[in-house]
Amino acid sequence: MSNKILDAKVPEGVLETKWTKYRSTVPLVNPSNKRNIEIIVVGSGLAGSSAAATLAELGYKVKVFCFQDSPRRAHSIAAQGGINAAKNYQNDGDSTYRLFYDTIKGGDYRAREGNVYRLAEVSTYIIDQCVAQGVPFAREYGGLLSNRSFGGTQVQRTFYAAGQTGQQLLLGAYSALERQVGMGTVKMHARHEMLDVVNIDGKCRGIIARDLVTGKLERHFGHAVLLCTGGYGNVFFLSTNAMGSNVTAAWKAHKKGAFFGNPCYTQIHPTCIPVSGDHQSKLTLMSESLRNDGRIWVPIKQNDTRKPTDIPENERDYYLERRYPAFGNLVPRDVASRAAKERCDAGYGVGASKMAVYLDFSFNMDRYGKVEATKRGLVDPDAKTIRELGKEVVKEKYGNLFDMYKQITGEDPYEIPMRIYPAVHYTMGGLWVDYNLMTTVPGLYALGEANFSDHGANRLGASALMQGLADGYFVLPYTIGSYLSNEIRTQSISTDHEAFVEAEKAVKERLEKILSIKGSKTVDYFHKRLGKIMWDKCGMARDKEGLEWAIKEIQSIQREFWSDVRVLGDANEFNPELEKAGRVADFLELGELMCVDALNRNESCGGHFRTEYQTEDGEALRDDENFAFVSAWEYKDANQFELHKEELHYENIKIAQRSYK
Amino acid sequence: MSEGTMSLTLKVWRQKNSTSKGEFKTYPVSGISSDMSFLEMFDVLNEELITKGEESIAFDHDCREGICGMCSMYINGRPHGPKNAITTCQLHMRSFKDGDTITVEPWRASAFPIVKDLAVNRSAFDRIIASGGYVSVNTGNAKDANDILIPKEDADEAFSAAACIGCGACVAACKNASAMLFVSAKVSQLALLPQGKVESQKRVENMVAQMDVEGFGACTNTGACSAECPKGISLEHIARLNREYFSAKLTSNNV
Numbered sequence: 001m002s003n004k005i006l007d008a009k010v011p012e013g014v015l016e017t018k019w020t021k022y023r024s025t026v027p028l029v030n031p032s033n034k035r036n037i038e039i040i041v042v043g044s045g046l047a048g049s050s051a052a053a054t055l056a057e058l059g060y061k062v063k064v065f066c067f068q069d070s071p072r073r074a075h076s077i078a079a080q081g082g083i084n085a086a087k088n089y090q091n092d093g094d095s096t097y098r099l100f101y102d103t104i105k106g107g108d109y110r111a112r113e114g115n116v117y118r119l120a121e122v123s124t125y126i127i128d129q130c131v132a133q134g135v136p137f138a139r140e141y142g143g144l145l146s147n148r149s150f151g152g153t154q155v156q157r158t159f160y161a162a163g164q165t166g167q168q169l170l171l172g173a174y175s176a177l178e179r180q181v182g183m184g185t186v187k188m189h190a191r192h193e194m195l196d197v198v199n200i201d202g203k204c205r206g207i208i209a210r211d212l213v214t215g216k217l218e219r220h221f222g223h224a225v226l227l228c229t230g231g232y233g234n235v236f237f238l239s240t241n242a243m244g245s246n247v248t249a250a251w252k253a254h255k256k257g258a259f260f261g262n263p264c265y266t267q268i269h270p271t272c273i274p275v276s277g278d279h280q281s282k283l284t285l286m287s288e289s290l291r292n293d294g295r296i297w298v299p300i301k302q303n304d305t306r307k308p309t310d311i312p313e314n315e316r317d318y319y320l321e322r323r324y325p326a327f328g329n330l331v332p333r334d335v336a337s338r339a340a341k342e343r344c345d346a347g348y349g350v351g352a353s354k355m356a357v358y359l360d361f362s363f364n365m366d367r368y369g370k371v372e373a374t375k376r377g378l379v380d381p382d383a384k385t386i387r388e389l390g391k392e393v394v395k396e397k398y399g400n401l402f403d404m405y406k407q408i409t410g411e412d413p414y415e416i417p418m419r420i421y422p423a424v425h426y427t428m429g430g431l432w433v434d435y436n437l438m439t440t441v442p443g444l445y446a447l448g449e450a451n452f453s454d455h456g457a458n459r460l461g462a463s464a465l466m467q468g469l470a471d472g473y474f475v476l477p478y479t480i481g482s483y484l485s486n487e488i489r490t491q492s493i494s495t496d497h498e499a500f501v502e503a504e505k506a507v508k509e510r511l512e513k514i515l516s517i518k519g520s521k522t523v524d525y526f527h528k529r530l531g532k533i534m535w536d537k538c539g540m541a542r543d544k545e546g547l548e549w550a551i552k553e554i555q556s557i558q559r560e561f562w563s564d565v566r567v568l569g570d571a572n573e574f575n576p577e578l579e580k581a582g583r584v585a586d587f588l589e590l591g592e593l594m595c596v597d598a599l600n601r602n603e604s605c606g607g608h609f610r611t612e613y614q615t616e617d618g619e620a621l622r623d624d625e626n627f628a629f630v631s632a633w634e635y636k637d638a639n640q641f642e643l644h645k646e647e648l649h650y651e652n653i654k655i656a657q658r659s660y661k
Numbered sequence: 662m663s664e665g666t667m668s669l670t671l672k673v674w675r676q677k678n679s680t681s682k683g684e685f686k687t688y689p690v691s692g693i694s695s696d697m698s699f700l701e702m703f704d705v706l707n708e709e710l711i712t713k714g715e716e717s718i719a720f721d722h723d724c725r726e727g728i729c730g731m732c733s734m735y736i737n738g739r740p741h742g743p744k745n746a747i748t749t750c751q752l753h754m755r756s757f758k759d760g761d762t763i764t765v766e767p768w769r770a771s772a773f774p775i776v777k778d779l780a781v782n783r784s785a786f787d788r789i790i791a792s793g794g795y796v797s798v799n800t801g802n803a804k805d806a807n808d809i810l811i812p813k814e815d816a817d818e819a820f821s822a823a824a825c826i827g828c829g830a831c832v833a834a835c836k837n838a839s840a841m842l843f844v845s846a847k848v849s850q851l852a853l854l855p856q857g858k859v860e861s862q863k864r865v866e867n868m869v870a871q872m873d874v875e876g877f878g879a880c881t882n883t884g885a886c887s888a889e890c891p892k893g894i895s896l897e898h899i900a901r902l903n904r905e906y907f908s909a910k911l912t913s914n915n916v
Contacts, residue, residue: 054800069721069780070787072827073729089807125803132803134796134856136820143810161820167728168823175795182791190784191776213776242723276696279665281704282725404727407751408698473800522711524704568716573678574777576719577711 006259006632006646009434010114015652016096019118022435023478027485034059037484038492040207040222042194042249044071046166046173046465047448048228050472053176056185058477063220064177064186065209067193067244067579072174075230075242076468079166080287080401081150082158083465085123090147094155096120101653103463106152106332107428107456108606108622109655110262110630112648114435115453122474123466127159129473133172137161149292150461152332152660158462163287163401169465173472192218193579194249195507197225197256197444200499204256204444208503210511212579215572217504219495223487224443224480227253228472231427231449233266235587235594236539237531239424240272240285246583247590250431250450258439259632259644261432261452263590264598267459267607268540269425270336273408273418274356283423284408286359287401288461291329293364293394294418296320296336298357302347308358308417319343327660334458334607334620335660337422341540342618344421351419360417365390422540426464428455428607429597432632432646436479437471440632443483447471452630457606511571514581519564523581526561530554530584530591538595543611547599554592555639561588593633593641600643603627615657624655665694667754670762671706673718679774679782685764695755699742700725700732702754720779727751727891730826733833734779735766740830740889748828748891768829770838772876783829785875786843792871793864794847796856815853822850824892831886831894837878842886844868845902846894852905862909869906 011022029037037060041052044066056062066074088094099120104111127145131137137159138146147156161168180186191212198206198219206221232247233239254260271286297316304311319339321328331339340357343349350356366383369390373381381389391414395402402413409419431439431446433453438445448468455463537550561584569575604613604620605627613621630646668691676683690706697705700722707717723731732749736742742752757763765779773781811819823846831842848865851857857864880899887896 050800057799068723068729068731069783070730070827072787073723073731075724075729078724078726078728087806125801127806128803129798129800131806131809132796132798132856134819134851134854136816136823136850136854137806138820139811139813139816141813143812143816144807161823164728164824167826168820171823175790176798176800178787178791179795179797181787182793188787190787213782242729243725244723277665277694279694279697279701279705281698281701284726403746404751407727407747407753410696410753410755477800522708524708566711568711568714574719574780577717 006432006644007434008112008114008646009436010112011435015113015117018114019121026478026482028481029484029488031059033488035061037061037223037487038063038221040220040225041065041228042207042226043074043228043230043450044174044177045074045076045228045230045448046170046468047450047472048074048226049170049173049177050469051226051228051447051476052186053173053180054473054477056180062180062186063189063222065189065192065194065207067191067212069191071177071188071190072171074170075245076170076465077167078242079465080163080285081289082148082160082165082462083126083169083469084150084157084460084462085127085159085466086120086157087124087127089145090156092155094157098155099123099157102153103454103460104456104653105658106460107458108620108658109456109624109628109650110605110648111454111456113650113652118475119454119467119470122470125474126466126469130169130172133176135161135168135172137168148289149330151288151291151330151336152327152460153330158289160289163289163398166465169469173469194252195582196252196503198499198503199256199441200493200497203442205493206495206500208500208507210507213574215570215575217507219500219504221493221495223484223490224445226445226447226476227431227450228447229450231430232587232590233424233427235530235591236424236534237527238275238280238283238535240269240283243282246586248583248586250446251586251590253431253439253441253444255635257441258444258446259432259634260429260593261630261632262429262457262597263594263633264538264601264608265428265457265606266424267333267426267428268337268422270333270340270422271359271420272423272425273405274351274353274421284404285423285425286405286418286420287398288333290359290398290401293397294329294359294361295363296329296340296357296359298343298348298350308350308360317348324660331660332458332460337540338609338618340422356419356421358417359420361394361413362417365394368393424539426459428452428457428459432630436482437476438483445476445480447476457608511578511582514565514567514578514585515571517563517565517567519566521564522566523577523584526557526565527584527587529557530588534591534594538598541609541611542598544599547595550595551592551599554588554595558588558592561585592639596641597631597633600631601627620658622657665692667693667695667757667759669693669757669760672762672764673779674766675718675778676775678777683775693754695753697754698725698750699734699736699752699754700750718779719777722750725750728826730828733768733781733828733830735768735833737764740768740833741891746891746893748826768833770832770877772838772840773829773832783827785877786827786829786840788875789840789844789868789871790847793860793867796851797860798856809855811854819850819853822846822853822894822898825894826892828891830889830891832877834885834889835878836883836885837881839880839886840872840875840877841880841899841902842890842894844872845898848905849898849901852901861905862913865902865905865909866913
């Protein structure tokens with residue numbers, strides 16, 4: 001492996017003014033030239049919709065592609081808890097610097113300082129923009145915006161709309177996008193899937209997309225292409241991602257020259273509804289915001305089969321409060337997930353599978369109930385009245401989440417504690433991008449979860465929505481000028497160009513190949529096998545031996561897939577199985593790279609926990625001397641990846657062993 | 662974890678594409694666990710069909726947590742099935758009994774042409790939003806978020822309208838295939854908020870006009886839409902739309 005050093009192009013100068021200065025000096029494209037420049041946006045989630053709407057407002061010609069039947073369905077819609085912003089509305093000591101610091105520390109010192117500071121800086125504009133669009137954030141009685149806390153922070157900086165924050169933010173961005181569609185500045189292509197990028201003379205110049213209804217392959221030219229295609233958590237088969245979430249667009253870009261950054265950094269979210277059986281198709285998250293009012297515990301005795309409500313207070317182990325008194329139930333996600341796994345592996349798990357812990361609201365329901373009783377002037381209310389009053393408060397805050405839990409499990413969380421267990425939720429890794437959000441292919445950008453940029457080795461809660469919208473509304477529309485200002489003389493390239501013809505031919509052949517195998521196993525069969533390997537060997541705990549085994553095993557599944565998969569129907573029609581097959585084929589290649597990356601990183605950091613590298617009390621043990629870099633992998637050939645490094649320099653934060661005790 | 666013990670008979674609408682003729686086909690399924698979701702039961706059936714060499718049943722679905730609005734099955738004569746206030750993906754097999762026969766159809770409305778089997782084209786909804794379902798504010802134009810004070814009651818009411826997931830169950834439930842509940846949810850949300858007031862007249866006129874162009878039917882205030890809505894969007898929003906619409910018609914020259 002070579003060790004070429006990558007240049008992130010972070011502007012020089014002091015941290016606090018890098019972005020302001022850069023924004024004011026980055027080359028611009030004048031309005032009359034913008035009208036002639038075409039930009040392709042793939043994906044219509046928070047990053048894609050916000051970027052597309054903003055670029056169209058600026059005057060560019062924009063085309064947007066999404067595989068769902070409407071851009072409003074992108075998986076950003078499922079984000080529950082909230083969005084962070086350093087507004088300091090609560091006067092509790094928040095600031096741009098503190099959000100920056102929390103994010104770097106939360107990411108276990110593996111994120112780029114310049115990017116993260118910029119993210120913290122623009123966070124406040126996002127809230128302003130969303131409110132102006134009519135996003136109905138939660139409010140206090142005085143009419144001001146309300147906030148709550150998320151993990152890894154000690155301030156209340158999270159803005160929310162009940163448990164549907166992602167939905168409301170996405171509908172805001174979607175309405176801005178549809179406004180541009182109505183004005184004719186954005187051309188929307190729903191039910192289309194990008195199946196390759198087209199490079200000409202070393203620059204990205206377009207895409208090949210498949211119309212999923214007719215099966216027709218289309219060629220689209222763009223002066224620049226933005227991939228806003230989300231994360232790849234579905235490589236694990238079971239995750240909280242939507243069924244259609246996939247790595248295909250990013251992976252095609254990777255195979256055409258875009259380096260893949262930190263593929264092994266995966267976020268396992270601590271509070272999800274446990275797996276109930278082999279039929280399970282996906283997992284459901286219970287928002288981190290619940291940890292504001294829910295206390296996590298397991299019985300103090302192993303294999304305790306009593307009902308949770310029958311276990312007395314002194315026989316419960318509130319293990320997060322015990323191990324991490326400073327942050328308690330609000331430690332970051334990676335820490336909370338590992339702690340749950342530790343308790344379950346040690347035999348203290350609950351429920352039928354014993355792979356779950358309790359998330360209990362009774363304590364805070366009673367606390368709220370007493371406050372309500374006082375407000376209403378009730379003297380000596382009985383326990384039942386207090387609980388009823390408290391229930392109302394909790395219902396107001398998390399009602400839809402409690403309903404969802406009850407619908408899925410058949411149990412009422414107002415009466416007995418929720419059972420929860422960690423599940424794959426988010427991928428910090430993604431296409432490597434520089435400060436401009438450009439990949440290693442000129443003209444090809446990656447935004448939102450699809451890039452690797454801001455969260456290091458672990459993302460803090462309520463920061464994904466922030467990053468997606470920051471990239472789309474406030475970062476890319478400026479930084480793209482540094483590239484497009486040199487492209488104003490580039491005429492639209494005809495899609496009859498041989499690069500388009502060849503790319504389309506390769507896509508067509510691949511689809512025909514999949515259909516021609518006519519093997520004996522379904523696509524899901526392969527996906528489930530891959531998922532199990534990834535979860536067992538590249539999930540919450542990893543080790544050298546397991547990863548080496550996983551790489552070999554995944555390679556053998558790849559061979560089996562291409563000789564024995566069965567996909568029926570044909571390529572010239574609506575064929576969801578064919579779509580799925582293409583995505584799983586890409587996951588099979590990505591899964592291998594994730595294991596290669598995890599094997600290469602001989603340290604533990606954030607979501608990447610190598611059991612060989614841990615402190616005496618089981619915390620992640622970083623190796624800053626040898627691994628303070630971003631791994632950026634170049635695709636060389638099938639099963640061959642070359643490592644490049646971006647060194648991480650901390651000039652403003654003292655790098656330290658992360659502690660939440 | 663319960664064992665998969667239920668056996669069911671499914672009558673499913675199969676239709677190759679928008680121009681071909683469709684028909685019901687009957688499929689027995691067994692080994693169904695009561696913990697499965699309705700869509701997971703379809704996953705099981707589809708795996709069996711593929712193994713037998715038959716093409717799987719196409720249906721729309723994505724988030725499987727009741728929020729994306731993509732799933733759209735008309736089950737035993739009701740959009741999203743027998744339970745109230747949930748989407749198809751949140752429906753679990755414990756809501757059915759061993760031996761049941763279940764009929765599954767796509768949304769039926771001329772404004773929602775069938776794509777294949779149970780999947781329909783709902784892009785008419787996007788065009789309605791594009792006709793006015795927004796606040797005209799470019800990125801960067803906003804003032805500080807707390808400069809706009811909004812009474813909590815108004816914010817909550819706007820939120821209850823904004824909770825619409827655009828699934829189209831309201832249209833599927835309506836005997837006239839009217840889209841009034843969907844349109845009213847957006848009109849109502851933005852009419853309740855100061856940010857949306859400026860354009861409220863033009864918005865309601867344009868959105869109603871677009872709804873008519875798309876071929877949705879008229880509203881007769883029957884209320885099936887709200888009763889079947891997975892998010893419980895209230896009929897009050899239709900009343901608010903009507904107030905907005907009539908006052909706009911009386912005073913504006915927009916449309």
